[in-house]
Amino acid sequence: MAGTDSSIKIELLPSPVVILCEPQLGENIGTAARAMANFGLRDLRLVRPRDGWPNEKAIAAASKADHVINHVQVFETLEEAIRDLTLVYATTARLRGMQKDVIGPDEAGKRMADHIGSGQKAGLLFGREKWGLLNEEIALADMIVTLPVEPAFASLNIAQAVLILAYEWRRQSGQANTLPFGSLLHEVAPRSELVGLFEQLEATLDESGFFTSPEKRPGVIDNLRTALTRGSFSSQEVRTLRGVISSIDRCHQYPNPKRVRPAP
């Protein structure tokens, strides 16, 4: 979905911190940064990235999420990386047998939004590509977050897991729950204009012999009017449709018009 508007300044509002534990591939760090930027997150922290930092592949994969990738912080231990946080969720796709509550991304988004809204800091832990988070890392978190995936195909790329959590945080946080643009719907034409359209159409249909029996005419008209009302046409659209009818009407010559009088 191409659509970045570089004329708009990025708002740096408080948002969840993302912590990647021992990420292996630079591409995944970059795509995670991009996913964060899409939903307004910006604080990315890495614990012992395998290939060190900075990482050219990460920067390339971030697709210009510079405000995230240029401010990455690197830590030797997870404890240091989460030192300033007061709410920490561990993401995992596997049942761990740990005595921790398990919640979904919607609940996590809501709780993080509440927490951050009250002026505190929250963070999300993501594990290694191959085997996720270690139990000792999960033990440092308040709760486990898992995604409502198809159990038989539950493996998500890190950036995709980051994306869902970032999306849910943004959706649930009052500060950013609006769409970037809204409906541009016209005003609906006053009913009198719609009735004008109906009458023109029905007169034309009377001329053209459309109604084969006077008994059925009222029911057919009801159905036509019902269908045409459903479109909520604008005044301009009513005018266009009236032009369409006139235009077709002018082109036709009715060699053998079956005139049908309206039923009383």
Add this chain to the structure above:
Amino acid sequence: MAGTDSSIKIELLPSPVVILCEPQLGENIGTAARAMANFGLRDLRLVRPRDGWPNEKAIAAASKADHVINHVQVFETLEEAIRDLTLVYATTARLRGMQKDVIGPDEAGKRMADHIGSGQKAGLLFGREKWGLLNEEIALADMIVTLPVEPAFASLNIAQAVLILAYEWRRQSGQANTLPFGSLLHEVAPRSELVGLFEQLEATLDESGFFTSPEKRPGVIDNLRTALTRGSFSSQEVRTLRGVISSIDRCHQYPNPKRVRPAP
């Protein structure tokens, strides 16, 4: 998030169709297929894929989402690709100035869930990597869906846009709104066991000279009991904590214990 369990059979329940219009890169087709599979979607249709079909890069990028990638259908026109659908949403990140309603992914997920739940077929259109959907393609859709992104960084990879919509459909559809695993929380210990822990702890603290003044003792105890109650310990955890206290107590010799009597 590693976690696919290949012993579980994939459920093929009715789900939204995904239609990619003129996708350029095979990798994006593959990662879109994987994102679909994560949330239980399976019907992927391509309109004029640039590099033809089948595409080795797509198959590699699908990470074994074989039940999706092996059943891809390819069409010459979008009209053919959506011929059997009765609800079609167009995804776009840009304001189009078209007279169509614009909704977010949560609303789209809900409407698709309702529609599919009533036995009908729904589909989601995604555009080209570089410039999205054409206006003539959007004109074939019922509504526009856009994501609540940060407007200054709104560009999502196709697979990521597919992922969010697939997630929202699954979240909102009654058939699959559960997490793959739940909390494994123990039963909380009966309050008598907790009180036993408190009494042991407080007796030990009395012995050790922890309470420096008798007046403050009740308030300190209230605070300690409050903090320890919050953990909702299991019977096993209470036993472990009592062992911890005993163990520390045995190790210490209190050379100069300041005995403090409980306040009356």
